[in-house]
Amino acid sequence: MTFRVAAxxxxxxxxxxxxxxxxxxxxxxxxxxxxxxxxxxHSQNEGPTTTLMHQIYEPLIVRNHAGEMEAGLATSWExxxxxxxxWVFTLREGVTFHGGExxxxxxxxxxxxxxxxxxxxxxxxxxxVSEVRATGPYTLEIVTDGxxxxxxxxxxxxxxxxxGWAEANNAEAVQDYAAGEDTYAARNTxxxxxxxxxxxxxxxxxxxxxxxxYWGVGEFPLAVSEIIFxxxxxxxxxxxxxxxxxxxxxxxxxxxDLQRVNDADGMEVITAPQNRVIFFGxxxxxxxxxxxxxxxxxxxxxxxxxxxxxxxxxxxxxxxVVMRGxxxxxxxxxxxxxxxxxxxxDAYPAYDIxxxxxxxxxxGYGDGFSVQLDCPNDRYINDEAICQAxxxxxxxxxxxxxxxxxxxxxxxxLIANGETDFYMLxxxxxxxxxxxxxxxxxxxxxxxxxxxNGTNFSDAExxxxxxxxxxxxxxxxxxxxxxxxxEMAEEELIYIPxxxxxxxxxxxxxxxxxxxxxxxxxxxxxxxx
Amino acid sequence: xxxxxxxxxxxxxxxxxxxGLVAFAMFRFVGDPIDTMLGQERTMQDIERLRExxxxxxxxxxxxxxxxxxxxQGDLGISYRQGRPVAEIIAERLPATLELAAVSxxxxxxxxxxFGIFTAIRRDGFAANTIMTLSLIGVSLxxxxxxxxxxxxxxxxxxxxxSFGRGDVVQVGGWSTGFLTQSGLxxxxxxxxxxxxxxxxxxxxxxxxxxxxxxxxxxIRFARARGLKDRAIHFRHxxxxxxxxxxxxxxxxxxxxxxxxxxxxxxxQWPGVGLLFINxxxxxxxxxxxxxxxxxxVMFVAINLVVDLLYVAIDPxxxx
Numbered sequence: 050m051t052f053r054v055a056a057x058x059x060x061x062x063x064x065x066x067x068x069x070x071x072x073x074x075x076x077x078x079x080x081x082x083x084x085x086x087x088x089x090x091h092s093q094n095e096g097p098t099t100t101l102m103h104q105i106y107e108p109l110i111v112r113n114h115a116g117e118m119e120a121g122l123a124t125s126w127e128x129x130x131x132x133x134x135x136w137v138f139t140l141r142e143g144v145t146f147h148g149g150e151x152x153x154x155x156x157x158x159x160x161x162x163x164x165x166x167x168x169x170x171x172x173x174x175x176x177x178v179s180e181v182r183a184t185g186p187y188t189l190e191i192v193t194d195g196x197x198x199x200x201x202x203x204x205x206x207x208x209x210x211x212x213g214w215a216e217a218n219n220a221e222a223v224q225d226y227a228a229g230e231d232t233y234a235a236r237n238t239x240x241x242x243x244x245x246x247x248x249x250x251x252x253x254x255x256x257x258x259x260x261x262x263y264w265g266v267g268e269f270p271l272a273v274s275e276i277i278f279x280x281x282x283x284x285x286x287x288x289x290x291x292x293x294x295x296x297x298x299x300x301x302x303x304x305x306d307l308q309r310v311n312d313a314d315g316m317e318v319i320t321a322p323q324n325r326v327i328f329f330g331x332x333x334x335x336x337x338x339x340x341x342x343x344x345x346x347x348x349x350x351x352x353x354x355x356x357x358x359x360x361x362x363x364x365x366x367x368x369x370v371v372m373r374g375x376x377x378x379x380x381x382x383x384x385x386x387x388x389x390x391x392x393x394x395d396a397y398p399a400y401d402i403x404x405x406x407x408x409x410x411x412x413g414y415g416d417g418f419s420v421q422l423d424c425p426n427d428r429y430i431n432d433e434a435i436c437q438a439x440x441x442x443x444x445x446x447x448x449x450x451x452x453x454x455x456x457x458x459x460x461x462x463l464i465a466n467g468e469t470d471f472y473m474l475x476x477x478x479x480x481x482x483x484x485x486x487x488x489x490x491x492x493x494x495x496x497x498x499x500x501x502n503g504t505n506f507s508d509a510e511x512x513x514x515x516x517x518x519x520x521x522x523x524x525x526x527x528x529x530x531x532x533x534x535x536e537m538a539e540e541e542l543i544y545i546p547x548x549x550x551x552x553x554x555x556x557x558x559x560x561x562x563x564x565x566x567x568x569x570x571x572x573x574x575x576x577x578x
Numbered sequence: 579x580x581x582x583x584x585x586x587x588x589x590x591x592x593x594x595x596x597x598g599l600v601a602f603a604m605f606r607f608v609g610d611p612i613d614t615m616l617g618q619e620r621t622m623q624d625i626e627r628l629r630e631x632x633x634x635x636x637x638x639x640x641x642x643x644x645x646x647x648x649x650x651q652g653d654l655g656i657s658y659r660q661g662r663p664v665a666e667i668i669a670e671r672l673p674a675t676l677e678l679a680a681v682s683x684x685x686x687x688x689x690x691x692x693f694g695i696f697t698a699i700r701r702d703g704f705a706a707n708t709i710m711t712l713s714l715i716g717v718s719l720x721x722x723x724x725x726x727x728x729x730x731x732x733x734x735x736x737x738x739x740x741s742f743g744r745g746d747v748v749q750v751g752g753w754s755t756g757f758l759t760q761s762g763l764x765x766x767x768x769x770x771x772x773x774x775x776x777x778x779x780x781x782x783x784x785x786x787x788x789x790x791x792x793x794x795x796x797x798i799r800f801a802r803a804r805g806l807k808d809r810a811i812h813f814r815h816x817x818x819x820x821x822x823x824x825x826x827x828x829x830x831x832x833x834x835x836x837x838x839x840x841x842x843x844x845x846x847q848w849p850g851v852g853l854l855f856i857n858x859x860x861x862x863x864x865x866x867x868x869x870x871x872x873x874x875x876v877m878f879v880a881i882n883l884v885v886d887l888l889y890v891a892i893d894p895x896x897x898x
Contacts, residue, residue, distance in 0.1 A: 083659065087660065089598075093617060095617045095618075115658075167627075170619065171619070172621060236662070253743075254743075279743060279847070281742055282856075283845050286726075286741055286845060287742075290742050293737055295741060308698070456860060458614055458860065459609035459615035462610035462612065496622055496623050500624075501618075
């Protein structure tokens with residue numbers, strides 16, 4: 050009896066080994082920690098969802114690996130010569146959707162207007178748009194309220210849908226969760242992209258196959274004929290799946306396993322700096338802090354205390370010990386590819402405990418103080434470990450930081466509700482322009498702007514300059530304003546930058562690609578080796 | 579008898595209501611779905627609008643009441659994370675968990691009983707002592723560690739078994755089963771062992787102590803005096819009387835196997851309701867969390883109710 054069971058088991062194992070080897074060479078099995086939330090291209094503006102959408106749908110303008118804008122469904126775009134408030138787009142001809150429908154300007158108008166509706170998560174990117182109009186079957190005009198030189202930057206994740214398909218399936222509206230509705234577009238797709246959705250079971254498996262009628266056939270490698278995507282949340286399991294050859298590509302190799310993957314036969318880790326900077330924010334605007342031991346005063350309101358923290362944080366130690374070399378220490382809360390970044394801004398001060406203690410003494414906090422440090426523990430690479438290291442460094446200048454590490458769902462509301470005095474945040478810049486950072490992180494918190502500014506910092510002069518960026522047509526003048534704003538921001542030091550993250554993709558030797566700074570994989574660029 | 583059953587059913591409903599209330603009170607500490615739902619480009623206006631429309635500004639007992647009223651009508655709401663009806667998502671996920679739990683339970687029963695008898699009969703043998711020692715290790719190691727160790731040994735080092743997922747599944751009506759494909763069967767091995775190991779050691783120790791007790795009973799002594807063979811004594815007379823309490827305990831453990839599946843499913847990326855629940859917690863997907871907790875509590879309450887009623891049927895002294 051036992052012998053028979055053993056023989057049956059061995060037979061099973063032998064046959065699975067065979068089937069695993071039979072996967073065709075063009076199929077690429079892809080895993081990452083996070084799953085796309087929905088298939089509606091205008092519903093959720095977050096990384097994993099957008100990444101999946103980029104295989105199926107396409108925007109007018111796409112970004113390449115380096116973050117530069119390239120022609121997508123629009124072949125050219127320029128400001129109108131007659132009206133400074135208008136951008137003119139020429140659309141690509143002869144493009145069809147997966148369902149066979151022609152792509153034309155009516156679809157583009159429909160899609161952009163759909164992304165501007167109340168329930169779309171992309172509407173902020175299009176807040177300056179007042180009208181979208183088709184001037185011909187393949188020409189499009191976008192009118193903004195006041196000149197907006199950066200409009201194209203905001204279109205790189207606005208996907209194009211087919212108007213007829215959406216209307217026929219009652220999917221004109223972006224899903225409204227509140228109304229408790231279940232929409233067709235959240236389960237089905239019809240894009241112009243290089244891959245067609247074959248099947249999808251959320252959290253289990255999503256299968257895409259190459260689109261034979263793709264307009265880019267011949268222009269891109271398109272070596273992958275089938276993509277099988279599986280989210281694998283547990284980091285150890287994800288690495289194991291790559292090591293065993295059950296998947297060919299994982300998008301997030303944990304830093305402790307980089308060596309392991311590189312040493313293994315038949316696979317490697319490819320890296321690139323990510324468009325995401327990690328930093329600490331301090332509540333500088335409050336009269337008195339909630340969770341500190343100083344009564345009637347706010348130590349963070351004193352610039353000298355903030356400068357002391359800035360030089361007490363040993364960024365290189367964090368890079369070497371916590372991140373195992375996988376980070377780029379930063380001196381400004383702006384990733385390098387962003388317009389406005391300079392090497393001078395990104396230079397960070399030397400680690401100097403003596404000078405830091407002197408500054409604390411001068412500020413009247415020679416005996417230190419205690420405060421709560423709020424951190425996420427499931428959002429950024431080694432987020433909690435960075436905070437633990439920081440706590441130790443701050444202790445050297447007398448600051449007792451009580452670490453409270455929470456899941457993202459509890460951490461971010463603290464910033465939104467203004468309930469934190471000292472917190473970690475990470476920031477990526479999808480528009481590749483400084484204005485985006487100022488709008489969300491430096492502008493006084495109000496209805497439209499400053500929604501991520503948890504520091505209570507408010508400077509009327511800066512606010513005015515930030516607002517002016519939106520309509521400054523002269524790009525040189527605009528860049529000068531940006532430079533001036535960064536100078537002011539550096540002086541105020543309401544945020545303490547730590548580092549820029551580095552992306553680590555694990556890939557089997559059968560494939561090669563370049564790492565995308567936005568962590569947005571584009572499989573049409575994958576080449577077989 | 580009828581009044582007793584009615585009383586028990588009413589008690590069960592009350593338990594369910596209290597579980598739901600506690601669960602809803604806890605959701606306030608899980609965090610806020612708003613930021614996970616809105617993405618980076620949200621303004622303060624968006625936050626307020628969504629909060630209002632999801633009814634998150636209402637007092638929690640009002641939210642709870644709304645949930646109950648809808649749930650009674652069979653509407654469990656829409657998942658914030660996937661934007662599909664919760665009932666549909668749970669129906670899709672339940673087969674994976676139930677199949678895993680069934681295989682784990684079977685594994686635990688079979689090996690638990692076999693090892694239990696073995697260690698009871700050969701009480702001082704080397705093999706029995708080894709099994710007892712190993713079972714202690716099995717009880718003390720946390721589930722996720724066992725899972726990762728099994729993956730390391732059998733998937734990474736030996737390449738015998740898959741490290742994650744469910745393999746290929748076949749749809750039979752509304753049920754997705756992994757029993758009909760080879761990759762599905764192979765994929766069940768490691769997660770089942772991970773999930774069933776603790777239960778197996780529990781059943782093994784229970785069988786062993788029951789068996790030892792039975793072996794000391796008078797009728798076993800008489801059986802020996804009659805010159806019956808060891809095999810007949812062990813398996814015909816002793817085992818039968820050992821299994822009554824074992825089956826009771828196993829039935830009650832079935833509920834906890836399904837509840838404990840959460841950790842195993844996370845380690846093996848097993849697409850069941852446990853993984854669904856973990857994802858829901860991370861996203862603060864309140865409709866899914868609420869539905870899952872209600873589902874688990876309904877299951878526990880139902881199992882307990884059935885067991886209680888069976889006891890009443892078996893034991894005449896309870897019918898007063």
